Amino acid sequence: MRTSRRRTTLLTAAASAALLAAGALTTGTAPASAAPTGLVGWATQNGGTTGGSGNPVTVTSASALTSAVGSSSAAVIRVSGTISCSGMLRVRSNKTILGNPGATISGCGFNINGDRNVIIRNLTFRNWNDDAINVQESATNIWIDHNSFTNGNDGAVDIKRGSDFITVSWNRVYDHDKSMLLGHSDSNGSQDTGHLRVTYHHNWFDESTQRHPRVRFGNPVHVFNNYYDSNGGYGVASTENAGVLVEGNYFENVDDPYHLGEGDSGPGTLVARNNHFVNSGSGQAGGSVRAIPYSYSLDAASSVKSIVTGGAGAGRIQV
Template identity: 35%
Template structure:
C-alpha cells in the first residue's frame, strides 16, 4: 500500500502550504513545500503530483518513485543503463535520472535488418503493378521480402521498447536530457511519473505495406513514443514530445502513398485511468494522442480513461489532440497552434461514449482554417466546450462546427463537471503563459 507524499507541483499555483482553489467548485486543498526549501537543492525526482491536480491526483494520487531509497536512485547515460535501471528492484520505488540523450537506434536502422532483407526487393514484389491491391501480405513465407521485413521489425521492437514498472519516476537532468527513438511502455502498473524529457518519436525502420488498406493501399507503422496501457495514476509533465529530426514532411513516398514511419506520441488506452498530462510541448506530429483505442472496448474502458490535459502546447499537430473514446477527459488551459501551411485535420475527436469537457483553451489558427475544424465527430457523444478562445476571441466551438459542418452535428453537455483542477487561467492569457513554460527544461 502506498503512502501519499504531497509536494507542490511548481507548474501549479501551489507554494509552500498555500491553499489551492480547485476549479469552479471552491474545493480547497493544501500541498507541502517541495524539496527545494531552505538550503536544500531541488530534486525533481522527489516531487509528486499536487493535491487536486487533475485525474492523476484521485485517490492515493501519483507519487512515482518519491519514496525511493538511496540505492534505488540511478543516473543513466546510455540506453543499456536505462533498461537495467528499470529492471532493478522490481516494483520498489525507484527514481531514474536521464543524463544527456539516450538512443536505442544510435547505430541506425541497418543494425536491425535481417540477413537478406532488401527494401528494393520488397518494393519490386509488392508494387501494385505486380501484386495488386486485393490481397494482403499475411500469408507470405519467412524467406520472402515480407517475411524478412517482419523479422527485421521484430528485432527493432525488442531493442526499442521498455516496460516501466510501478512506483517509478523517470526525470531528465537539466535542460538537455532526452530519449530518442525509444518506446516507453507504461503497461498494467500503478504510480508512474515522467518529467523533463525531450522524447523524439520512434521511427519505424520497417513499415508494412498493406495493399488492402483503403482503395489505394497504405503504409502502416508501429511504436508509440509513450503508451499508457491499462495503468493507473500516471503523471506526464513538462516533457517535449516531437517527431524531432524526422517530421512527416521529410518522409518519402512509395506506391503513391507516404512511407509512414510514425505512430502515436502519447496514447492512453485499454482501461488506463487517473492520468494527468500537464505542461508538455507536443510538436510536429500526425496521430498524436488516442484516449481509448477501439470502439469495441467498452467492457474494458467504460468508467475508466479519466484523463486531465492542462497547460500543454500542441503545435504543428495534424489530428488527435486528443481523440477520445469512453473517458471523462478534462482539457483546459491548453494552447493549440496550427502553423501556416501545415496539414490539419482536427484537434478534439469525439468518439464512442466519450465525455469530453474542453474549456478555457486557446486556439491560434492561420487564415483559411476555420474554428469549425477544431472538433471532429466520430460517434454520437455529447461534449462540453465552453469559454474557448480562437485568435483572441471567445468562440462557441460547437455552434461554429454545427453551422459549418451540419452533417456532423454535435450535442452539447458532457454530463459531468470537473472538480480536480488547479488554477484556471483566463484563456486569453493562455498563449503567453503556456508558450513560455510548457516543455522540457522549463520546470519552475
C-alpha cells in the same frame, strides 16, 4: 491538489550494483521523500500519484535505462544525455523518471503496461518507432509532465485499455502527426467504459496535426488551458460515448477546434466553455459531461498562449 508521502523502498542492491558496474548509473546523495508540486487533475485521485522514492540514480545508456525503469523496486531515475534505443521499454510501478537538462530519448518509447504510480518529466522524445509513451492495460495514477515530443512514428502519448487517473500537463508536441489518443478501439467499450479519465492541461500543440486528444469512452475527460496552434487536422474529437469538457483553451489558426465523432467512430458528447479563438473555426459541441471531481485553477483563455509557450515542454522546470 493532493499530496501524499512517498514509499521508502529503495532499488534492490543487485539492481543498483549491476547498473553501477556497467558505468551508466550513479547514485544521488539525498533521497526523494515528498511528492512533487504542481500536480492537478485526475492523477490526484484514487490515492494520488507520488512516483518513485529513494536515492536518485542517473542513467546514461539504453541498457541502464532499461534495467532501471523495468525494476520491480521503487526508484527515482535521472536521465542524462541522449539515449538511443528502439522499441518500447517497460516501465514498472512506483517510478519517477526525470530528465536532466537536455536529456533525450531517441528512437524508442516507454510502455506502462498495467502498472501504477509513475511520473515522467522533463524529457525530449524524438524519432520513436512505435509510441513515445504508451499507457495501457488498466495502468493507473500516471503523471506525464513537461516533456517535448517530435517526429515520431505513432502516438506521442497514447492511453488505452482501461487505464485511469492520469494527468498529461505542460508538454509540447511539434513536427508530429498523431499526438494523443485516448481509447484505441471502438470495440473496446467493455474494458474502457467507466475508465480512461484523463486531464490534459497547459499542453502546447505546436502545428501538430491531430488527436489533441481523440477520445473514446472516457467521461469526464478534462481538456483545459491548452494552446492549439495551426493544427492541420483538428483539435479535440469526442467519440464513442465519451464525455469531454473543453475549457479555457486558446485556438489559433485551427479550422476545426473540436468536434463529435471521427472517422468511423460514432459521436460522444462535448461541452465547450470559455475558450479563445483567433482565426479559427467555432467548433462543434453537444450533450452533457459528468462533473469534474477535483479542484483546479483556470487561467483566462486569452492569456493561455503566453503562459503555455513560456512554460511548456522539456527544459522549462527545475527537477
